[in-house]
Amino acid sequence: MPEPSDPSLHGRGPQGTTGPTRRIHLSAAGVSVVLDVTGGRIPAILHWGRELGPVTAADAVNLAAVTTPPVANNAPDIPLRLGILPQNADGWLGTPGVTGSRADGSGFAPRLTCRSVRIDGQELQADFLEVEDGRVTFDLADEAQGLEVGLEVELTAHGLLRTRAQVTNTGSDEYTLASLTPALPVPLDATELLDFAGRWTHERTPQRRAFTTGTHLRENRRGRTGADAAHLLHAGTAGFDFGSGQVWAVHVGFSGNHTHLAERTSGGTQILAGGELLLPGEGRLAAGDTYRGPWLYGSYGNGLDRVARRFHRHLRSRENHVSVDRPVTLNVWEAVYFDHDLERLTDLADRAAALGVERYVLDDGWFGSRRDDTSGLGDWQVSPEVWPDGLGPLIDHVTGLGMQFGLWFEPEMVNIDSEVARAHPEWVMAPSPQLLPVESRYQQVLNLSHPGAFEHVHRQMNALLNEYDIAYIKWDHNRDLIEAADRSTGAAATHAQTLAAYRLMDRLKADHPGLEIESCSSGGARVDLGVLERTDRVWVSDCIDPLERLGMNRWTSQLIPFELMGSHIASGRSHTTGRLHSLSFRAASALMGHLGIEWDLAEASQEELAELRTWIQLYKEQRELLFTGDLVRADCGLDALWLTGVVSADKDRALYVLACAESADVAPGGQLRLPGLDPRTRYRVRPLVLGEAPSNLRWPAWAVNGVDPATDRNYRGRHELPLTEGIELSGAALASTGLSAPLMDPETAVLFEVIALSPGTAPTGTQPTDPGPTDPARA
The missing domain is CATH 2.70.98.60 (alpha-galactosidase from lactobacil brevis)
Structure with missing residues (x-):
């Protein structure tokens, strides 16, 4: 032929x-x-x-x-x-x-x-x-x-x-x-x-x-x-x-x-x-x-x-990808803001350690004249006014409790009211020596492509990392680059600034092997695979309202896995939206991510602390699954109900979070189909409720133990009924027929644990036929 x-x-x-x-x-x-x-x-x-x-x-x-x-x-x-x-x-x-x-x-x-x-x-x-x-x-x-x-x-x-x-x-x-x-x-x-x-x-x-x-x-x-x-x-x-x-x-x-x-x-x-x-x-x-x-x-x-x-x-698959043992983190920003006080901060450390927290992060306000947003940014030296004995007493206390210590920096930015800006105005990005860009958060951009500025920032940060036991940097970036030019020439310098920031991260990592860096940028404004070539986590958003985070976490995970997503349990009233939420909803929304806490624990009740401890323990038990398994998502036929889950690589276990995001024009129940399982394997599914049950939760018959809704005239699926140890079905049935979902109030969430009983013959990594849930983004 x-x-x-x-x-x-x-x-x-x-x-x-x-x-x-x-x-x-x-x-x-x-x-x-x-x-x-x-x-x-x-x-x-x-x-x-x-x-x-x-x-x-x-x-x-x-x-x-x-x-x-x-x-x-x-x-x-x-x-x-x-x-x-x-x-x-x-x-x-x-x-x-x-x-x-x-x-x-x-x-x-x-x-x-x-x-x-x-x-x-x-x-x-x-x-x-x-x-x-x-x-x-x-x-x-x-x-x-x-x-x-x-x-x-x-x-x-x-x-x-x-x-x-x-x-x-x-x-x-x-x-x-x-x-x-x-x-x-x-x-x-x-x-x-x-x-x-x-x-x-x-x-x-x-x-x-x-x-x-x-x-x-x-x-x-x-x-x-x-x-x-x-x-x-x-x-x-x-x-x-x-x-x-x-x-x-x-x-x-x-x-x-x-x-x-x-x-x-x-x-x-x-x-x-x-x-x-x-x-x-x-x-x-x-x-x-x-x-x-x-x-x-x-x-x-x-x-x-x-x-x-x-x-x-x-x-x-990265050579230096993070461990699955991602430490539970406490960030103190929403607890103290700029009000740094050693006694209060060591008390927070004590409370955090008692809960099982493994990393403690001191946020903005520890350096120079930085008592608020308006001054001191760029002067990376410990403030003798606030910390007369340096950070050593706090860091020694935190590490003595068995926790890592982390510290906040914003290396690419500067207040005009700072020692570095007064000494080196030529390091501030601007279209000319006579003009400055409009301020944002009272700050300007420090031109790291200028060799002197780069060395200044590296020297100050490196000195702190050499002096103190700092395992983690929260690297912030709180303004857009407007008229971002070399001040001496007026030439655009955004490209050079980005590469200089990369070089600074790379150099600090080379100087301090094992150092972790979080990419934070007014929250989630620097989430990309370029910065993740040299960082170990991103801060998804400055908003920790669990309702808002449901959507932001869901779509951030379209690019990056949960172990790289900072996901914290907020205080009862959100600092950015003013909404009030139960602890169970706040914790369930934060579970699918690198778990942390952003809450003044001194204001938490003993009941809240006890419940918070159970959520932290659950996260520790599940983090290997969360950070090695496959992401699965579905919408249960309603925009109101969002299902997010992780299925292990061998498909022998899974964990799902079902959240009710809003009221719907029909009761938010229906069939809950669990994607991602091996269709030929039999599984046991059981609901999980930690701490106080969500308000007005109504379980279907399969989820409660010893209750026959056909003969028990008092059956209403009440949340106080004993939950079943599990119902058994094949992966095919769970993906196609599904389970009757509970009735839920808006802004509540429940968990489902799935464990394989008899492994199927499907090769590792095969996918079952998926019925094709509706995507909420189809507007």
Whole structure:
């Protein structure tokens, strides 16, 4: 039989390029990516999605054929071939992958060609290669314009796709790069988009819309990830939800200005893309200079949960990922604010240790003249006024109780009323020596890209870490970067500031092995995979109201696993919303995360302290499951009821939290389907209630012990009835038929524990058929 014809070899490309054709099939964890370099042209993705199984060289030729579109009227005479860095020279009229120019305007539309292909560092010579996973590097160039581009594409062992590029100016004069935006193709049956909005204390609010012709562009110019960041930009088939529908998603792993975009052209091509947003002049490249963009991550799966799990498994595979024994944390901010007093703070430590708390964090107010927001920021020396004997007495007391000690910093910011700002006004970011940006929280930005400012902050922080037993830093960032310029030149410096912050984190970690850093930024305004390359936790939000946190925790976990999410039990009345909530709702809402407390324990009753102790004990018993298992979510057919669970990798145990978020137009009951279990395994399910039961809770018959609702005329499912030790059903029945849910008041929650009785024969990691719960983001 003759070999199949390769359409890419019939005639020349639009650039007249010729050269070897290379195709690579990467596959891992149920995902296939087929890469194509045709005749030296820019690399393209022929397939990103479900695993294809074994692919031959002939199959790769045919894939190129079946993915080549017809030539439309009034279009270029050669079919469009969309590269990972889309370019105008190929007939692409959407957002280019590389834009820039030289002083005379030339070089605005590079014509890149591929010179070599390497896989895990070894140059590829064969026409076709099939590998399970790995990193492919393409060496690209436009020699006429004096540009070289290194493009990396990697499929991880967990099926997470990521790509990044770097541009080198090989010309003799300056080249100004305007944008570097890799793109990943998605099929036209991805008809809906899901990303996120938000604000301070209300981060990561889902928003959903149709994927229509044009560009859905999310630009972030805050100089940090942003409370209103896109977070993840998803495209999916109609009606996709947590458990069903094909979904493709991208995330830019960068903490400064950035873009996400979804684009559909009238020619019938769709992409998801993203990269750093460079301000004017930030991409200036002198002869020989290189700019490297951040990773653009891509995750594919059947349902949002599988998309999320690829990110979780990637993060958990990091060499220095956190231990599952995440310490229960007390942060004293909402207990004392700026009112630091040794006696009061040691009393809080005593109360915390008695509850089983394992880490104690002293927040803002311990340094310089920092008695309120208006002064002292940037002077990282212990205040002799408040701490005449230094922090030693408190730290010794805390560590003597067996707890770690943590300390708050805001290294990138400064009050104008501070010693450092008075001594070095040139270190403050501003458009000119005569002007300052508008203040936010009475503070300005300290330009860490200035060597003197960087060394000053590093020296002061390092001195404290050397002097004291500090295991943990809460690293805050409380304002957006407005007019963020080098004060001496007026040149934009957001890019340089972001990289300098990364360098400072890296250096402190190198100086102090084992040091943990939390990324806090007015709460959850710096949550991205760039900062998580060097930090160990994020603070999800400054709002600890459990009702608000239900949504914020739920959608933060679309990107990161629970062990990296600071999730604290608040005081009875929320400090940011004024709402009152029961302890059981506050604790249940915080359980799915890295548990902590943000509450003046001196105001808690003995009954509250006893209940709090039981929640802490439950967290310690369950944290290995919480921090190694798979996330599952569902909505039980109502916007009011939210189910969040974790299923162990072997599917032998699970823990679910069912929360009633709001009143509904029907009673918030119905069938509670438990996703994620092995359909062939039998399980025992039992409800858990710790401490005081939620108000007006009404259990269904299966959940209570020794009560027959058909004969007991007094049966009302009362919460004081004894709960069953468990009801037995198969995983298939629990996922498909489900359990009758309790009747619940708004803003209450209950737990369900699931334990396997007889293991099935399903391979580890297989997924049951999911009935496809409705996604609350489908507005």
